[in-house]
Amino acid sequence: MNATPVIIVKDLKKTYEKFEAVKGVSFEVYDKEIFGLLGPNGAGKTTTLEIIETLREKTSGEVTVSGFSIDQHPNEIKKIIGVQLQAAGYYPSLTLTELIELFAGLYNAEVDPMEMLKQVGLEDKYKAKFKELSGGQKQRFSIATTLINQPKIVFLDEPTTGLDPQARRNLWDLIRKIRDNGTTVVITTHYMDEAEQLCDRVAVMEAGKIIALDAPDALIDQLVATGFERKKEVKKANLEDVFIHLTGHEWREG
Numbered sequence: 001m002n003a004t005p006v007i008i009v010k011d012l013k014k015t016y017e018k019f020e021a022v023k024g025v026s027f028e029v030y031d032k033e034i035f036g037l038l039g040p041n042g043a044g045k046t047t048t049l050e051i052i053e054t055l056r057e058k059t060s061g062e063v064t065v066s067g068f069s070i071d072q073h074p075n076e077i078k079k080i081i082g083v084q085l086q087a088a089g090y091y092p093s094l095t096l097t098e099l100i101e102l103f104a105g106l107y108n109a110e111v112d113p114m115e116m117l118k119q120v121g122l123e124d125k126y127k128a129k130f131k132e133l134s135g136g137q138k139q140r141f142s143i144a145t146t147l148i149n150q151p152k153i154v155f156l157d158e159p160t161t162g163l164d165p166q167a168r169r170n171l172w173d174l175i176r177k178i179r180d181n182g183t184t185v186v187i188t189t190h191y192m193d194e195a196e197q198l199c200d201r202v203a204v205m206e207a208g209k210i211i212a213l214d215a216p217d218a219l220i221d222q223l224v225a226t227g228f229e230r231k232k233e234v235k236k237a238n239l240e241d242v243f244i245h246l247t248g249h250e251w252r253e254g
């Protein structure tokens with residue numbers, strides 16, 4: 001992996017009124033990696049990401065994205081990142097093709113809507129409206145919209161929450177494909193199996209601080225080295241394996 005830092009965060013702090021939500025975090029995200037930000041509800045993940053995305057003001061600290069400081073060059077940063085919109089941001093009565101054309105217009109980007117939809121396996125739905133999509137399809141579509149400006153970095157905040165096991169796997173494949181095409185991916189998730197499968201490195205945040213940062217495998221090895229053992233012998237398969245086995249491996253959400 002290329003270990004050139006593309007995001008550098010130094011001693012970042014964010015205080016809401018008197019509450020210190022982010023208490024001086026420092027980390028780097030490397031070029032072309034999938035970087036996971038993990039941690040319990042309220043740990044400060046969204047706050048941290050939205051400061052990096054130039055959508056929220058910091059209290060103190062330094063952040064640079066691809067060499068641009070969030071203080072001096074926020075507009076340069078906006079041009080090279082892709083951020084997932086909440087579903088409410090999509091006009092419900094426009095078709096997927098029309099929505100992509102609309103976003104392309106906003107970015108002043110030349111794109112072929114069919115090509116964008118193909119990338120996320122939604123070419124059959126080009127005439128569908130956003131509200132007519134399943135949960136997994138909505139997520140895939142919203143990821144397609146983050147790619148319209150050919151960003152260097154995409155930010156995905158809990159992209160697989162609420163999806164069935166197969167739809168989650170489809171999304172993992174898509175996220176890996178985006179990374180393999182040269183885009184850095186920063187993702188938050190509450191699913192540890194997902195972080196383990198997908199992320200090259202993860203940072204674990206708790207109460208506004210980063211308490212661990214490494215490759216998932218290295219973090220697991222460090223825990224095992226302390227003498228930790230799982231309490232129960234694990235079977236060779238689990239119920240999720242049964243589900244996947246029964247319901248197939250293709251893109252098949254209705």
Ligand code: ATP
Binds near residue numbers: 039
């Ligand atoms: P989750 O996993 O639930 O999404 P998170 O790690 O993303 O959580 P944040 O959304 O960053 O956490 O919130 C961190 C803390 O800051 C929480 O205690 C939250 O209540 C507080 N907070 C977030 N936004 C604001 C705000 N605009 N005003 C006041 N407090 C806020």
